[in-house]
Amino acid sequence: MSINSTEKTTADFNVDLPDASGHFGIFGGRFVSETLTAALDELQSTYEKLRNDPDFQAEFDKELAHYVGRPSPLYFAERLTEVCGGAKIFLKREDLNHTGAHKVNNTIGQALLAKYMGKKKVIAETGAGQHGVASATVAARFGLECKVFMGATDVERQKLNVYRMKLLGAEVESVTCGTKTLKDAMNEAMRHWVTNVEDTFYIIGTAAGPHPYPMLVRDFQSIIGRETQRQCDAQIGRQPDAVVACVGGGSNAIGMFHPYIKYPEVQMYGVEAGGLGLHGDDHAAPLSKGKPGVLHGNRTYLMEDENGQIMGTHSVSAGLDYPGVGPEHSWLKDVGRAQYVAATDDEAIDAFHKLTRLEGIMPALETSHAVAYAMKLAATMDKDQVIVVNLSGRGDKDIHTIAELDGVTA
Amino acid sequence: MNRISKTFDALATQGKKALIPYVTAGDPNKEATVPMMHALVEAGADVIELGVPFSDPMADGPTIQLACERSLAHGTSLRDVLGMVTEFRQTNTTTPIVLMGYLNPVEAMGYPTFVELASKAGVDGVLVVDMPPEEACDVDAMFEQAGLDFIYLLAPTSTEERIKTIGEVGRGYVYYVSLRGVTGSAAIDVEDVERNLDRIRQHVKAPLCVGFGIQNAEAAARVSDVCDGVIVGSALVSRIAEQADNPQQAMKDVSELAHSMRVAMDAHEALEA
Numbered sequence A: 001m002s003i004n005s006t007e008k009t010t011a012d013f014n015v016d017l018p019d020a021s022g023h024f025g026i027f028g029g030r031f032v033s034e035t036l037t038a039a040l041d042e043l044q045s046t047y048e049k050l051r052n053d054p055d056f057q058a059e060f061d062k063e064l065a066h067y068v069g070r071p072s073p074l075y076f077a078e079r080l081t082e083v084c085g086g087a088k089i090f091l092k093r094e095d096l097n098h099t100g101a102h103k104v105n106n107t108i109g110q111a112l113l114a115k116y117m118g119k120k121k122v123i124a125e126t127g128a129g130q131h132g133v134a135s136a137t138v139a140a141r142f143g144l145e146c147k148v149f150m151g152a153t154d155v156e157r158q159k160l161n162v163y164r165m166k167l168l169g170a171e172v173e174s175v176t177c178g179t180k181t182l183k184d185a186m187n188e189a190m191r192h193w194v195t196n197v198e199d200t201f202y203i204i205g206t207a208a209g210p211h212p213y214p215m216l217v218r219d220f221q222s223i224i225g226r227e228t229q230r231q232c233d234a235q236i237g238r239q240p241d242a243v244v245a246c247v248g249g250g251s252n253a254i255g256m257f258h259p260y261i262k263y264p265e266v267q268m269y270g271v272e273a274g275g276l277g278l279h280g281d282d283h284a285a286p287l288s289k290g291k292p293g294v295l296h297g298n299r300t301y302l303m304e305d306e307n308g309q310i311m312g313t314h315s316v317s318a319g320l321d322y323p324g325v326g327p328e329h330s331w332l333k334d335v336g337r338a339q340y341v342a343a344t345d346d347e348a349i350d351a352f353h354k355l356t357r358l359e360g361i362m363p364a365l366e367t368s369h370a371v372a373y374a375m376k377l378a379a380t381m382d383k384d385q386v387i388v389v390n391l392s393g394r395g396d397k398d399i400h401t402i403a404e405l406d407g408v409t410a
Numbered sequence B: 001m002n003r004i005s006k007t008f009d010a011l012a013t014q015g016k017k018a019l020i021p022y023v024t025a026g027d028p029n030k031e032a033t034v035p036m037m038h039a040l041v042e043a044g045a046d047v048i049e050l051g052v053p054f055s056d057p058m059a060d061g062p063t064i065q066l067a068c069e070r071s072l073a074h075g076t077s078l079r080d081v082l083g084m085v086t087e088f089r090q091t092n093t094t095t096p097i098v099l100m101g102y103l104n105p106v107e108a109m110g111y112p113t114f115v116e117l118a119s120k121a122g123v124d125g126v127l128v129v130d131m132p133p134e135e136a137c138d139v140d141a142m143f144e145q146a147g148l149d150f151i152y153l154l155a156p157t158s159t160e161e162r163i164k165t166i167g168e169v170g171r172g173y174v175y176y177v178s179l180r181g182v183t184g185s186a187a188i189d190v191e192d193v194e195r196n197l198d199r200i201r202q203h204v205k206a207p208l209c210v211g212f213g214i215q216n217a218e219a220a221a222r223v224s225d226v227c228d229g230v231i232v233g234s235a236l237v238s239r240i241a242e243q244a245d246n247p248q249q250a251m252k253d254v255s256e257l258a259h260s261m262r263v264a265m266d267a268h269e270a271l272e273a
């Protein structure tokens, strides 16, 4: 199949979602306190105008080309493929973007929105620190004041990124309420935003949150899937049989998936954090083990207890340690267009080492979950089949975690 | 007529304003809540807003966040909270109870079950912070049929159009959030509130109550001047926090503060009359 040459689509998945009020089927929407409604309305109407504005899109494309360094390569991982003994594994190298992850595609887009809206301050929440770094980076680039909310637990396990943000001129606020991780950072960022809506733009780091965030983050990240389509055409003359991406909040995955939704011959696999295993509670896999509920402004699959309280999550990777997921993934799961699976901490760590040794590419621990599943999947497929893994980020930030696990004091 | 409208009608005839205290159910422990509710009525409360604790109270400042944490430490569930209302109703059949909280515990219970149990328990109104009218429209009728008022918030940032919408769909009373921020943040600016309420009153017929930032009796009295009711949350909850190990003392301190507000508000109204 060649996407540029065929118009073959199925009606089912050819719908333009979300609808006007931000729903993907029963998911998404805008479940926020009245205080935020006006700010979200303003963002929505600005974005709706700019979304189809050629000047805005040209500016965005220019930033992606000259600042982020796009297009990112599509790389054939020959030795990894050989070891797995099945389908050819290609890596979409988002780790080669400026700041080392896919996150910057989104922060550039949102910083441009902030600029168009005349907001001089930006705030962000962060887990692994990658989105915080990407936000601090674009804030420096556009001369915006930046404050990043980060759970105290994450501040501790991602020290290097905290320091990076500070070097970039951002203020990092350690969040000590709740479970002291990403969800609490997001709560605190929302609280700050409510208080400062007039002059502050909230750069949400994943394809979740109240409408229009899941839509605009997806749109900005969809460059990943569109480039992959073009590169597949050019490099192998066909589209892949499967695309694989890790899922925290779901931004890198939806960026890869979205352009493929209407081509059902391309299988889509989202890999959640299986933590210590899906049999217990120590994981971060709402799509695999959770149920629909409402958190952070949208209806989506959540990890919650029988009383609707949000549960603490566990993953070796801070960036996947989130009890919710973007609403479009919940929809893709329910309509059966994408499959959601999990990789455990151990599988991810093993994949980290394999990719590092076999290809000289050190993936982020988040990304390692996608690599882990892709290796398993490849082994079940034929040699003439193709898998594209979204290599969402590089692993420098995780070296001390790996070192600790190996008993090395780096 | 339900208890909420009866209460506001009665207050209007007496030329008085409603005092609406908020406490988080299960704070500092489950046993403390029903006595606390009775004590608040004793102290002069007209309506009680009973907080349903949630793990992620996005619209609340540190005071109520910590109250939720204290309550959840004992595993207080929505079912427990409904049980507290049932118990309260055994001896008090007149004071309206409004449950205030976030949507997910209700979603987890399921709307039909919640509506049935809440109305059986004797709940009168429900204020779900993260449930705006656009999202509520599917379930609104279910609440109305069960005699539960869906109480909505309005904010300084609410547009004319939204004020109109909420004027149409809001029942019981409308809760005006007096400031841009979370609960318990800053002190209230009465002039600003007055200007906004003038704007709102053109489209909203339900009683207008004001909350967020009312810290003491004097502020309660001044705010009561420009609205139909005064909602006090963080100021009371911080009294509980100070005496979390001594629920008896906490109840006394909370009642005292609520009572001082009642006295100041009534004196103020008498002066105006």
Ligand SMILES: Cc1ncc(COP(=O)(O)O)c(C=O)c1O
Residues within 6 Å of the ligand: A101, A102, A127, A128, A129, A130, A131, A205, A206, A207, A246, A247, A248, A249, A250, A251, A252, A253, A318, A319, A320, A364, A366, A367, A392, A393, A394
């Ligand atoms: C490299 C990398 N990949 C993936 C993620 C997970 O986020 P998302 O699911 O939004 O792509 C993160 C989050 O910090 C990340 O840093």
